[in-house]
Amino acid sequence: MRILAIETSCDETAIALLEANGGLPAGRQGLKSPRFRVLKNLISSQIETHRPWGGVVPNLAKREHLKNLPHVFENLKLKNGNYRTIDLLATTVGPGLEPCLWAGIEFTKEIYKKLKIENSKLKILGANHLEGHLYSFLLSKKYTREKDLKNLFPAIALIVSGGHTILLYLSSLTKMQKLGETRDDAVGECFDKAARMLELPFPGGPEIQRLAAKGNPNAINFPRPMINTKDYDFSFSGLKTSVLYHLRDLGYGHRGIANGGKKKSAPNPIPKTLVANTCASFQKAAIDVLVAKTMRAARVAKARSVMLSGGVAANKLLRKTLEKESKKIGAKFFAPEMAYNTDNAAMIGVAAYINFLRKKNRKIIAQGNLNL
Ligand code: KG4
Numbered sequence: 427m428r429i430l431a432i433e434t435s436c437d438e439t440a441i442a443l444l445e446a447n448g449g450l451p452a453g454r455q456g457l458k459s460p461r462f463r464v465l466k467n468l469i470s471s472q473i474e475t476h477r478p479w480g481g482v483v484p485n486l487a488k489r490e491h492l493k494n495l496p497h498v499f500e501n502l503k504l505k506n507g508n509y510r511t512i513d514l515l516a517t518t519v520g521p522g523l524e525p526c527l528w529a530g531i532e533f534t535k536e537i538y539k540k541l542k543i544e545n546s547k548l549k550i551l552g553a554n555h556l557e558g559h560l561y562s563f564l565l566s567k568k569y570t571r572e573k574d575l576k577n578l579f580p581a582i583a584l585i586v587s588g589g590h591t592i593l594l595y596l597s598s599l600t601k602m603q604k605l606g607e608t609r610d611d612a613v614g615e616c617f618d619k620a621a622r623m624l625e626l627p628f629p630g631g632p633e634i635q636r637l638a639a640k641g642n643p644n645a646i647n648f649p650r651p652m653i654n655t656k657d658y659d660f661s662f663s664g665l666k667t668s669v670l671y672h673l674r675d676l677g678y679g680h681r682g683i684a685n686g687g688k689k690k691s692a693p694n695p696i697p698k699t700l701v702a703n704t705c706a707s708f709q710k711a712a713i714d715v716l717v718a719k720t721m722r723a724a725r726v727a728k729a730r731s732v733m734l735s736g737g738v739a740a741n742k743l744l745r746k747t748l749e750k751e752s753k754k755i756g757a758k759f760f761a762p763e764m765a766y767n768t769d770n771a772a773m774i775g776v777a778a779y780i781n782f783l784r785k786k787n788r789k790i791i792a793q794g795n796l797n798l
């Protein structure tokens with residue numbers, strides 16, 4: 427099956443073309459191993475547009491999607507004949523910013539109308555962005571070396587992005603139970619906000635990782651919120667506030683927040699060593715909590731694998747630590763390859779294919795608060 431997938435839930439305009447094979451339902455065991463080949467994975471990032479505001483501005487994002495979608499589609503360089511080979515159109519319906527979701531949905535519907543004339547079998551399916559992240563490990567080389575999907579379950583999955591922090595138990599690829607989630611900020615959001623306090627550009631996650639490499643992770647003893655609670659929920663707003671107080675106590679107030687491109691006056695720049703130490707100590711604190719809770723869930727569930735996904739899954743320390751800890755308990759560790767951690771459309775194609783196999787149709791309308 428050839429799938430054209432479109433993702434516009436936040437600030438990336440993404441279109442992918444992929445082939446999917448196998449994975450027909452195998453009774454109560456869930457799905458047999460589906461296989462994917464990504465032919466094109468195009469992303470037009472809006473980071474530069476939003477950077478002066480220090481975060482994503484929904485209406486600006488929608489405007490950029492409307493402008494970028496036709497160009498990205500054009501860049502697929504599909505010849506006329508190739509359009510006829512597409513079997514399924516997939517589009518993100520949520521969660522995300524509703525004006526942005528609508529931009530992608532309307533664009534996909536337009537393509538559907540045009541292609542349907544020549545290709546009466548063409549299907550259109552809505553996809554859940556979180557399922558996209560969750561299933562993005564199916565695009566990794568490591569997964570393709572696995573003989574049988576069944577061997578991976580039960581599994582514990584951690585989804586960590588700018589909007590979500592969710593821990594799941596999966597008895598199969600499609601049967602899942604939410605163990606816990608964040609009670610306040612998502613961990614990616616916490617990275618972004620801490621970076622803002624340190625006057626680092628948006629998005630903060632990659633910047634914090636880069637500067638953490640130059641700092642001492644034990645320099646500042648930031649709290650590890652809820653690390654020892656018996657549940658599987660998370661809380662990151664206290665950690666964020668601790669960064670703020672730490673800087674303020676040292677006389678570096680929260681003053682340099684980008685303000686529509688105009689920076690407020692910065693009489694007292696934060697010393698480089700303090701920035702690096704704050705990054706390293708903050709990163710370590712956030713990751714300690716994520717790893718402790720994920721691995722406790724994995725031990726309790728006797729998990730055969732641990733799956734990490736979402737934008738924060740790009741974090742090298744998080745990947746390395748979870749991989750090492752999974753090994754210790756004899757569980758396999760899966761994380762998407764770098765191109766598929768942050769938002770992309772290939773993962774949306776994967777999620778849509780899984781829904782197609784399950785004959786699960788979603789309403790093709792924007793659902794900003796859609797969950798798993
Ligand atoms: O999945 P994603 O692209 O968008 C959402 O669905 O939210 O995740 C974006 C988030 C941002 O908060 C960004 O700062 C974070 O992922 N991120 C990282 C890294 N790369 C991206 N966080 C920590 N370390 C990274 N290397």
Ligand code: ZN
Pocket residue numbers: 555559587588736737768769
């Ligand atoms: Zn995402």
